[in-house]
Amino acid sequence: MRKLKFHEHKLLKKVNFLEWKKEQSFRELQVMRRYHITDRDDYKKYNKLCGVITKLVHILKQLDPTDAFRIQMTDELLEKLYNMGVIASKKSLALCEKLSVSAFCRWCCKLIYE
Known part of the structure:
Protein backbone atom coordinates (compact mmCIF):
# COMPACT_ATOMS: atom_id res chain seq x y z
CA MET A 1 0.00 0.00 0.00
CA ARG A 2 1.31 3.43 -0.89
CA LYS A 3 1.94 6.10 1.68
CA LEU A 4 -0.97 8.52 2.07
CA LYS A 5 -0.58 12.06 0.85
CA PHE A 6 -0.81 14.85 3.40
CA HIS A 7 -4.37 15.90 2.58
CA GLU A 8 -5.54 12.24 2.52
CA HIS A 9 -4.01 11.59 5.92
CA LYS A 10 -5.57 14.76 7.30
CA LEU A 11 -9.03 13.75 6.04
CA LEU A 12 -8.76 10.22 7.39
CA LYS A 13 -7.86 11.45 10.88
CA LYS A 14 -11.43 12.72 11.23
CA VAL A 15 -13.05 9.42 10.24
CA ASN A 16 -13.29 6.36 12.44
CA PHE A 17 -14.06 3.32 10.31
CA LEU A 18 -14.61 1.05 13.30
CA GLU A 19 -17.55 2.94 14.84
CA TRP A 20 -20.20 4.82 12.91
CA LYS A 21 -22.24 7.61 14.45
CA LYS A 22 -25.64 5.97 14.09
CA GLU A 23 -24.41 2.49 14.87
CA GLN A 24 -25.22 2.50 18.58
CA SER A 25 -28.68 3.54 19.63
CA PHE A 26 -29.58 4.85 23.06
CA THR A 66 -54.77 -27.86 15.08
CA ASP A 67 -51.76 -28.75 12.90
CA ALA A 68 -49.60 -31.40 14.58
CA PHE A 69 -46.36 -29.80 13.33
CA ARG A 70 -47.33 -26.41 14.79
CA ILE A 71 -48.22 -27.94 18.14
CA GLN A 72 -44.96 -29.89 18.30
CA MET A 73 -42.74 -26.94 17.28
CA THR A 74 -44.57 -24.59 19.65
CA ASP A 75 -44.07 -26.98 22.56
CA GLU A 76 -40.38 -27.47 21.74
CA LEU A 77 -39.76 -23.73 21.39
CA LEU A 78 -41.56 -22.86 24.62
CA GLU A 79 -39.86 -25.70 26.49
CA LYS A 80 -36.39 -24.66 25.33
CA LEU A 81 -36.88 -20.97 26.12
CA TYR A 82 -38.44 -21.76 29.50
CA ASN A 83 -35.61 -24.14 30.45
CA MET A 84 -33.08 -21.48 29.48
CA GLY A 85 -34.89 -19.00 31.71
CA VAL A 86 -35.61 -16.52 28.93
CA ILE A 87 -39.40 -16.64 29.36
CA ALA A 88 -41.28 -16.84 32.64
CA SER A 89 -43.84 -19.52 31.74
CA LYS A 90 -44.48 -21.89 28.87
CA LYS A 91 -48.12 -21.03 28.28
CA SER A 92 -48.35 -19.38 24.87
CA LEU A 93 -46.51 -18.02 21.87
CA ALA A 94 -47.42 -14.48 22.89
CA LEU A 95 -44.52 -14.53 25.37
CA CYS A 96 -42.08 -15.43 22.60
CA GLU A 97 -43.50 -12.75 20.34
CA LYS A 98 -42.58 -10.05 22.86
CA LEU A 99 -39.10 -11.46 23.49
CA SER A 100 -36.45 -8.81 24.01
CA VAL A 101 -32.68 -8.62 24.05
CA SER A 102 -32.84 -7.86 27.77
CA ALA A 103 -34.21 -11.35 28.42
CA PHE A 104 -31.15 -12.92 26.82
CA CYS A 105 -28.86 -10.51 28.67
CA ARG A 106 -30.47 -11.51 31.98
CA TRP A 107 -30.02 -15.17 31.03
CA CYS A 108 -26.34 -14.60 30.23
CA CYS A 109 -25.74 -12.67 33.47
CA LYS A 110 -27.43 -15.44 35.43
CA LEU A 111 -25.06 -17.99 33.86
CA ILE A 112 -21.99 -15.90 34.61
CA TYR A 113 -22.81 -15.01 38.21
CA GLU A 114 -24.04 -18.43 39.35
Whole structure:
Protein backbone atom coordinates (compact mmCIF):
# COMPACT_ATOMS: atom_id res chain seq x y z
CA MET A 1 0.00 0.00 0.00
CA ARG A 2 1.31 3.43 -0.89
CA LYS A 3 1.94 6.10 1.68
CA LEU A 4 -0.97 8.52 2.07
CA LYS A 5 -0.58 12.06 0.85
CA PHE A 6 -0.81 14.85 3.40
CA HIS A 7 -4.37 15.90 2.58
CA GLU A 8 -5.54 12.24 2.52
CA HIS A 9 -4.01 11.59 5.92
CA LYS A 10 -5.57 14.76 7.30
CA LEU A 11 -9.03 13.75 6.04
CA LEU A 12 -8.76 10.22 7.39
CA LYS A 13 -7.86 11.45 10.88
CA LYS A 14 -11.43 12.72 11.23
CA VAL A 15 -13.05 9.42 10.24
CA ASN A 16 -13.29 6.36 12.44
CA PHE A 17 -14.06 3.32 10.31
CA LEU A 18 -14.61 1.05 13.30
CA GLU A 19 -17.55 2.94 14.84
CA TRP A 20 -20.20 4.82 12.91
CA LYS A 21 -22.24 7.61 14.45
CA LYS A 22 -25.64 5.97 14.09
CA GLU A 23 -24.41 2.49 14.87
CA GLN A 24 -25.22 2.50 18.58
CA SER A 25 -28.68 3.54 19.63
CA PHE A 26 -29.58 4.85 23.06
CA ARG A 27 -31.50 1.68 23.91
CA GLU A 28 -28.55 -0.48 22.95
CA LEU A 29 -26.18 1.48 25.17
CA GLN A 30 -28.66 1.42 28.02
CA VAL A 31 -29.02 -2.38 27.88
CA MET A 32 -25.27 -2.89 27.53
CA ARG A 33 -24.64 -0.73 30.59
CA ARG A 34 -27.38 -2.34 32.69
CA TYR A 35 -26.22 -5.90 32.09
CA HIS A 36 -22.48 -5.12 31.96
CA ILE A 37 -22.01 -6.30 28.39
CA THR A 38 -18.60 -5.15 27.28
CA ASP A 39 -18.64 -6.43 23.72
CA ARG A 40 -21.11 -4.92 21.27
CA ASP A 41 -21.02 -8.10 19.21
CA ASP A 42 -22.71 -9.98 22.06
CA TYR A 43 -25.59 -7.50 21.98
CA LYS A 44 -25.84 -7.88 18.21
CA LYS A 45 -25.96 -11.69 18.54
CA TYR A 46 -28.74 -11.51 21.14
CA ASN A 47 -30.64 -9.06 18.95
CA LYS A 48 -30.32 -11.34 15.93
CA LEU A 49 -31.46 -14.30 18.00
CA CYS A 50 -34.54 -12.37 19.15
CA GLY A 51 -35.30 -11.54 15.55
CA VAL A 52 -35.04 -15.18 14.48
CA ILE A 53 -37.31 -16.31 17.31
CA THR A 54 -39.94 -13.67 16.57
CA LYS A 55 -39.87 -14.63 12.87
CA LEU A 56 -40.33 -18.28 13.83
CA VAL A 57 -43.25 -17.37 16.09
CA HIS A 58 -44.84 -15.37 13.29
CA ILE A 59 -44.55 -18.35 10.92
CA LEU A 60 -45.96 -20.71 13.55
CA LYS A 61 -48.92 -18.40 14.16
CA GLN A 62 -49.80 -18.49 10.48
CA LEU A 63 -50.18 -22.27 10.56
CA ASP A 64 -53.46 -23.95 11.48
CA PRO A 65 -53.82 -24.17 15.31
CA THR A 66 -54.77 -27.86 15.08
CA ASP A 67 -51.76 -28.75 12.90
CA ALA A 68 -49.60 -31.40 14.58
CA PHE A 69 -46.36 -29.80 13.33
CA ARG A 70 -47.33 -26.41 14.79
CA ILE A 71 -48.22 -27.94 18.14
CA GLN A 72 -44.96 -29.89 18.30
CA MET A 73 -42.74 -26.94 17.28
CA THR A 74 -44.57 -24.59 19.65
CA ASP A 75 -44.07 -26.98 22.56
CA GLU A 76 -40.38 -27.47 21.74
CA LEU A 77 -39.76 -23.73 21.39
CA LEU A 78 -41.56 -22.86 24.62
CA GLU A 79 -39.86 -25.70 26.49
CA LYS A 80 -36.39 -24.66 25.33
CA LEU A 81 -36.88 -20.97 26.12
CA TYR A 82 -38.44 -21.76 29.50
CA ASN A 83 -35.61 -24.14 30.45
CA MET A 84 -33.08 -21.48 29.48
CA GLY A 85 -34.89 -19.00 31.71
CA VAL A 86 -35.61 -16.52 28.93
CA ILE A 87 -39.40 -16.64 29.36
CA ALA A 88 -41.28 -16.84 32.64
CA SER A 89 -43.84 -19.52 31.74
CA LYS A 90 -44.48 -21.89 28.87
CA LYS A 91 -48.12 -21.03 28.28
CA SER A 92 -48.35 -19.38 24.87
CA LEU A 93 -46.51 -18.02 21.87
CA ALA A 94 -47.42 -14.48 22.89
CA LEU A 95 -44.52 -14.53 25.37
CA CYS A 96 -42.08 -15.43 22.60
CA GLU A 97 -43.50 -12.75 20.34
CA LYS A 98 -42.58 -10.05 22.86
CA LEU A 99 -39.10 -11.46 23.49
CA SER A 100 -36.45 -8.81 24.01
CA VAL A 101 -32.68 -8.62 24.05
CA SER A 102 -32.84 -7.86 27.77
CA ALA A 103 -34.21 -11.35 28.42
CA PHE A 104 -31.15 -12.92 26.82
CA CYS A 105 -28.86 -10.51 28.67
CA ARG A 106 -30.47 -11.51 31.98
CA TRP A 107 -30.02 -15.17 31.03
CA CYS A 108 -26.34 -14.60 30.23
CA CYS A 109 -25.74 -12.67 33.47
CA LYS A 110 -27.43 -15.44 35.43
CA LEU A 111 -25.06 -17.99 33.86
CA ILE A 112 -21.99 -15.90 34.61
CA TYR A 113 -22.81 -15.01 38.21
CA GLU A 114 -24.04 -18.43 39.35
